[in-house]
Amino acid sequence: MAKQAKPTVYPYIPNSVPAAREAMLKAIKVQSVEELYADIPESIRFRGKLNLPEPILSEAGLVRHIEGILAKNTSTREMLSFLGAGCYQHHVPAVCDEINSRGEFLTAYAGDPYEDHGRFQALFEYESMMGELLNMDVVNVPNYDGFQAAATALLMAGRITGRSKVLLCGTISADKLSKIRDYVQAQLEIGMLEYAPETGLMNLADLKAKISGQTAAVFFENPAYPGFLEIQAAEIAQIAHENGALCVVAVEPISLGVINPPVEYGADIACGDIQSLGIHMLYGGGHGGFIATRDDPKFVLEFPSRLFGVTSTKVEGEYGFGDVAYERTSFALREEGKEWVGTASALWGITAGVYLALMGPQGMLEIGERILQRTEYAVRKLKKIPGLKIRFDGIHFREFVVDFNESGKTVKYIQSKLLEKGIFGGKDLSGEFPELGQCALFAVTEIHSQADIDRLAASLQEVLK
Amino acid sequence: MKAVAPKPSPRRFHQASWDEPVIFELSQPGARGVLLPEVEEAIELEVGDVSSHLPVSLKRKNLPVLPEMAQLHVLRHYARLSQENLGVDLNIDIGQGTCTMKYSPKVNDQLARSPKMADLHPLQDESTVQGMLEIMWKLEQFLKEISGMERFSLQPGAGSAAIYANVAMVRAYHESRGEGKQRDEVITTIFSHPSNAACAKTAGYKVITLYPDADGYPDLEALKAAVSERTAALFITNPEDTGIFNDRIQDFVKTVHAVGGLCVYDQANANGILGITRARDAGFDLCHFNLHKTFSTPHGSGGPAAGACGVAPALVPFLPTPTIEFDGERYRLEFNLPQSVGKTRPWYGVAQNILKAYAWIMSLGADGLKEVAEIAVLNNNYLLKKVLEIHGVSMPYSKGRHRIEQVRYSWEEMYRETGVHSEEMETRVADFGTHFWTSHHPYVVPEPMTLEPTESYSQADLDEYVAILKQVAHEAYTDPEIIHSAPHNSTVHQANHEPFDNPEEWAVTWRAYKRKTK
Secondary structure, three states: OOOOOOOOOOOOOHHHOHHHHHHHHHHOOOOOHHHHHOOOOHHHEOOOOOOOOOOOOOHHHHHHHHHHHHOOEOOOOOOEEOOOOOOOOOOOOHHHHHHHHOHHHHOOOOOOOOOOHHHHHHHHHHHHHHHHHHOOOEEOOOEOOHHHHHHHHHHHHHHHHOOOEEEEOOOOOHHHHHHHHHHHOOOOEEEEOOEOOOOOOEOHHHHHHHOOOOEEEEEEEEOOOOOEOOOOHHHHHHHHHHOOOEEEEEEOHHHOOOEOOHHHHOOOEEEEEOOOOOOOOHHHOOOOEEEEEOOOHHHHOOOOOOOEEEEEEOOOOOEEEEEOOHHHOHHHHHHHOOOOOOOOOHHHHHHHHHHHHHHHHHHHHHHHHHHHHHHHHHHHHHHOOOOOEEEOOOOEOOEEEEEOHHHOOOHHHHHHHHHHOOEEOOEEOOOOOHHHOOEEEEEOOOOOOHHHHHHHHHHHHHHHO | OOOOOOOOOOOOOOOOOOOOOOHHHHOOOOOOOOOOOOOOHHHHHHHOOHHHHOOHHHEOOOOOOOOOOOHHHHHHHHHHHHHOOOOOOOOOOOOOOOOOOOOOOHHHHHHHOOHHHHOOOOOOOHHHEHHHHHHHHHHHHHHHHHHOOOEEEOOOOOHHHHHHHHHHHHHHHHHHOOOOOOOOEEEEEOOOOHHHHHHHHHOOOEEEEEOEOOOOOEOHHHHHHHOOOOEEEEEEEOOOOOOOOOOOHHHHHHHHHHOOOEEEEEOOOHHHHOOOEOOHHHOOOEEEEEOOOOOOOOOOOOOOOOEEEEEOHHHHHHOOOOEEEEOOOOEEEEOOOOOOOOOOOOOOOOHHHHHHHHHHHHHHHHHHHHHHHHHHHHHHHHHHHHHOOOOOOEOOOOOOOOOOOOEEEEOHHHHHHHOOOHHHHHHHHHHHOOOOEOOOOOOOOOOEEEEOOOOOOOHHHHHHHHHHHHHHHHHHHHOHHHHHOOOOOOOOOOEOOHHHHOOOOOOOOHHHHHHHOO
16 A cells, blocks of 8 residues: 655754644745745746755664764774874863863854853953963964964965065975965965975075065974974074064964973964864864964954954953954955954864863873873884884974885885774875875874884884885 | 743743853862873883973973863863853744854764764775765765756865855966956955955955845846956855845846856855755856855854855866765775865865765755755745834835845834844843844944744744844833843843953953953
């Protein structure tokens, strides 16, 4: 017996109940919804049925379907992963996930401070804790990611100085450079600085030769993309300043309990990504960008992002929050605002705030120190393996470059062999740094135990035999 | 016992008001919120204190002055702050017009929290992420079908980032044809999102903004006067933020194409037209969707969101790197795209939201998506009728015409009669546990209010919301002071806004606040 077709009542759509739909139509005195579309010309009406898979109406069925697809993934929980290169496997404290899963935060959007006081305060506190980490007084509500933060920091430098050229460290990742090139091309000319082949450090002679009265900013990263620390940071900032340029530094916030924040060695703008601060990797979906400056209107008024500030209210002892210098934004001024602002990564800002509050000063010191130690241990352990060298050897934070050239084996081959052993080896750098030949970027965080690192070393030794 | 009396309308509400200090004031010296794995003895012995090898300039001198708190205290502070926030889960969130505040299904959030999603690294070998690549590839196929476009990139982080990516593709397209320098103008409309104008300017374009004609439609004559061999593209939202569908949209497209420009459809307001009309069928070369609006992924207090850029065949070579390909057996990332605009963000997109959007579409199918659109439009036109029964509010432009999925109303009459501004009404509405949004700037519609009820709300929800507006409007006429002095039932009271625009006083961080209030 054929089942009688009855209209589907969708759990997400209360008025899909036929009687409710009818009542609504009646209330507005139309026969069918079709009448409401009268303004859409027939010539562009879609009259067919979208060619989509049949829906999975039950929640149980949907879970089964999605979990079936996700089962084809193997996560870093099931493997031993040494992948980094901009996305990092740090421990995510349970309270971070608890707070960012709360519907009040998760499903809010752009309300004003009177119904979304909590969001404003949490983001002000995020800015404030980042400010302590960075020793800077102004930090934005997060923009999209570290790439966007770097690109915008450079445009800000261009506007602040009124100059049109920027010089970038030569060890920047190809992806970040791609983003910056695309984003700043209408305003800034990019010059690339050479790096010392042995250490990766910036070639200061090249910097001195290329810097000029046109240079808006000198940009470098600490740690650099290949994981070493740029120990000439103060000299670079000084050279920039002697030439009237700003020093812009992309920095890893999780390092700053132990590493000096950029402002202390002369940076004018610090920027970076907050994914390390309590946010899962999410296959690359866990990024948020920060930009920090000193509290000078010349800098503050060049931010495109929201800046939440604190104030008093009519009631004694009560804090209020709101937008600082809103009139600079594209929300206020459209194309006359600074670049553009929109939805970005606020929930990750709240999460990073939770992380910093959980970690506290001691936690940030310890995580910095311990990552330095674990990275150094990994470097020393791997160095001993025949056929393998450490490239850009110096002080490493979290990442280092392993040079396989002498082994005669490609990174691709080595990766595939490690994969068979349950290990995600480091990122293959042969594409973005052809001059390095067969090199790979390995990452070690606080979650990697000695046994994990020893296992990597033993596996590499076998693969290179 | 006597029966409890019926509930009054609108409901009595008071927002959570914990009088919570700023987190630094909760610090308890020595307290710890979370502990880290100790470094093993062998590592300690082998490497010692590595930080002592840091050069002086790179060694941090003083510990960062972060709060020191036990775990419960951190949790409690943020749990309290969360209570002082109103998301879709709590309020009748139809007052943030243009934002499509629909229900974000919990099951999708739960699925995205799976370690099989949350703990994937984007550089894992492709063989270990076939599931995620499959979801991304399939969502692209869905969006192609929904829009009629040839291909999509899911890389942009949100709607504005998608608009920017579209601007970048427009620029690359004209450059590839040797017309990059010549085509230096972008045309948009005042009722399109401000990012259409602002992204174009950031990319180096001169921006021409069209204002509406007397009926509220983008002015076709003004467009005809604006286009030339300098036109790179038209960036236009349809339906616009007024809820009006531009029925001459094909003429707009023809006019721009006639001078060699491209047409870019901002589909931020697509919720009411799913399965009803498609970007490509109207002749557009590019479009973008906001997965956090139309496709239900949660708004996250302002992101992470997700944008999706769709392109016609001629624009495919310029899509951001990488694309996702499927050969019938394996999914893979394609990086060899010589004409690509490159990266718009790290990796491949906001993967967890891509998963949630995929799950949402799978739970609805073609009929369900059309139901979404139809009910969103039905709800909007019902709300419109009810709102217009309130004295003091009007719907500018095209009187008596239906709207698609939202309406920009005006409280101008009320303002003239009572001196109460729509922005003040907005504040007062918070006392009733909800929100409305005025509009983007400039206020082309005076004393604006933009409502978008989506498909997620029932007639009772809409009636309750209207009852709140009615109550506040009544107050404007009878007791305007209660509005001028609002909020009364919110977390906090009226804030002093002056410091926000005064460099001597503004404080974006606690350290700046402490310094300036010493």
